[in-house]
Amino acid sequence: MDARLTADFWVRAYLARLGLADIPAYITRRGDASAGAVLVKCALLDGNAVAWQRSFDLMTGDRVWVQLTSGPEPEVDATIARQCRNDPDLWVIEIESRDGRTLLDEPGLSD
Template sequence: MAARLASDFWVRAYLKRLELADIPAYVTARGQAESGAVMVKCARLDGSAQLYERRSDLMGGGWKWMLLHDGEEAEVDASIRKQRSFDPDLWVIEIESRDGRTLLDEPGLDD
């Protein structure tokens, strides 16, 4: 089993990839540097958003990005607030992408 990267390192690398792809992104909540979980919100700039979280893939092993919520942006924000209420170590990255492009399916980010 491969070792996981520290959360802050992974976040910095992900933000750089997004920057190189001209996708605006912001850290809206900083979690624990070493092992905080990461959620990615993709605001589609039309009032809707998607929320992703990296979870253990029980069937295939390893880790996989899972879509947690897809709907009105206010509902996605409420879901994030709820998650942060019981996990203050949670990182939240917000992306602005009309077409919903997150890069999470790219090599190095999808596993």
């Protein structure tokens, strides 16, 4: 997420882009509106899920989306719950996509 954008603004823009792509998405946890980090969970609708978080690429200094965890959905949910306990400002967005499409690799979301 760009440091100039609030978390709330980024989340609303992301949900709008997902909606335009017909990818169902929901805010399952609201974090700090101005500076909260964002996790994206993609439920694959087969009992499995993948969770993504933003991280710094130490080689380039860029912010990139990296996979936090993947596997059976209850295990992914447990990892997300631990992250939420450690960071009360955390946002969680859940996507439903059989093919795992998140749009996180698209311009404006990947930068």
